[in-house]
Amino acid sequence: MSDWTPKLNPTVDLRRLPLNAEEGFVLSRLDGHTREKDLPALTGFPPDKLRDILARLVSQGALLPGTEAVAPVNTVRQAAPLEAEHRAPSLDASDTEPLPEAEASDGSDDEAGPEEDVPEAVLGDFRKLFETRLHGLPEDQRVALAHGAEDPELSALCFDPVPAVIKAVLENPRVGLAHARLIARHHRNPVGLEALVARAAFASDTGVRRFLVRNPQLPVALFRRLWAMRRLMEHHKLTVDRDVPEQTRRTARELLRQRFSTGPSEEKVELILNTEGRALGALVGMPVDGKTTSLLCGRTYRSPMLVQNIARWSAAPPALIAHLLKQELVRRQPQLRMMLARHPNAPADAKRA
Template sequence: MNDWTPKPIPSSALAKLPLTAEEGFVLSRLDGSTPVRHLPALTGLPPERIQAILTRLVAHGAVLPAPTPAPMPPPAVPAPRTGAASEEELPTGSEEPLPVEEEEEEAPGDAPAEAAAGNWRQLFERQLHPLPEDERASRARAAEDPELSAFCFDPVPAVIKSVLENTRVGLPHARLIARHHHNPVGLEALCGRAAFASDAGVRRWLVRNPQLPSGLFRRLWSGRRLLEQYKVTMDRDVPEGTRRTAREVMRTRFNTAPAEERVELILHTEGRVLASLVGLAVDGKTAALLCGRTYRSPMLIQNIARWSAAPPALIAHLLKQEAVRRQPQLRLLLQRHPNAPADARRGG
């Protein structure tokens, strides 16, 4: 039983299940990859208590039951290697984007935590919020879960600072604060912990928090990759003020980023980012890297053709592409570009 890895059922209507605060807390710690034997250290609850809670979660339909042992499969015979290139390999000079470290889209424990958050909020509003602020701050400094998670909903920055001083505080609490605390002072305190500020889940909720100070955003995102900054500018869940700051940060970063990172941004967005880079030029290395690729995407070619800062060498390179030769409207767009070669404009 200790080797069993409990897996939450994503399709369950978790918010409607009759879970206690303790059951919701344990459920929020199940990420589908942590075995039962590690849960006592993760939750602070004794093993027998964990087993009893997991039994009830299975009965509620919130967790898959422990599987029966499956027979050992026969050993796989490796397929013979051939000299042919894999279908996933790209020819040198392709316009396909370079590999990128993607931002974590959804943290593993977020789905069950969403259900448990309702219980923690109720615990805070009904039992903790009526207490005086000084008492809440003192109590938060030594609290254990589920009370510690409930204190993450406190609107007072002093209480949040006490939560962050608690030796039991971890990433799940930091993500709750980033999402539900709406005071810039408390958010600044949260990001004073480097381990929390660098967590993808914390950053995801911070940018969606309408009280995130623009100065804090600049400190946290100014050194991040251009593509990550671009994603913030396009995320509709991010408040417009933060998206506007993200565009400013991205433009500033574009001026100093390595040429490879600029090319990566342009290719991954099929040139859509160029509309946000009006007035910015590229250096010779960036132009050379762009000119060293084959272009097949009409969208990418069209967006470059509408980019006023497109280098003359890049316009000339695009005019030689097979995709441009087959589509007169693309060729006409490029021929009308102010940086198009003179002989190309005469030919149009």
């Protein structure tokens, strides 16, 4: 098989295509990065059959033609998500870019790995298969079927609302990350979600975690267990993500405050700088330690928004207020100097000026 990387055609509405179950299943496994020669291991189809399915998908317009240039394995596009996840935090305020609310509300804890959603048309096929053929079976038959099912029935059973069926799906030797993501996204019983997270490989997957935090039935205790030690920036993103249920957002705010009081100074500085101080609104009354203050005072500040938000932060340490008053940005903008001078921790000479 070739090094061609099958990619969905963004100009085609998949819901209008006459896809069969095999074609829909293959589409559900495409992430835009996996090459054709690697797909047999991912789909379970032999190479010749898979090639025929891909050819049909191209002819129907579901996939972009395979004449495009194929990127090397280690392309910038593939490496970028890993860099985003593992790069060192930017602690220099002079280099800090504003973090738009749209980006801050991502809620994906900086994990931009291979977690593209299954196309809605394919999801609809799986759901329809469950509702029309499987849902009417007795529960014990669905459990027995789930233990040995193959796709597309295995993916369809991920829509089952009964935890016993979900547990059977998870015990199926053919179950993979795609099934785990379907369960995290669509299962609405806390018992089934607990069974999913009990599998460490699934609990650590970025796509599973992404869908779990958006699941309204995610238990608070389970969320705390999964997210207690995540980075402060990840907690903040959840607190502003409108796709996350309010209960989970509220717990994320509580965890954010707890982690801010005990977390590493570098993470505190990362949070303040990378959100331009927006996160400080959720940290009212939370003081910072000496190391955090020292790191903040070792920066040059060029963002008016960041200075304004620090000036509104009642717990801003005196040394940081004094440092900001010396910045060229503050000297050139009287309104910023006035805001800092009115801070309760401002130096006495600044208040008299």
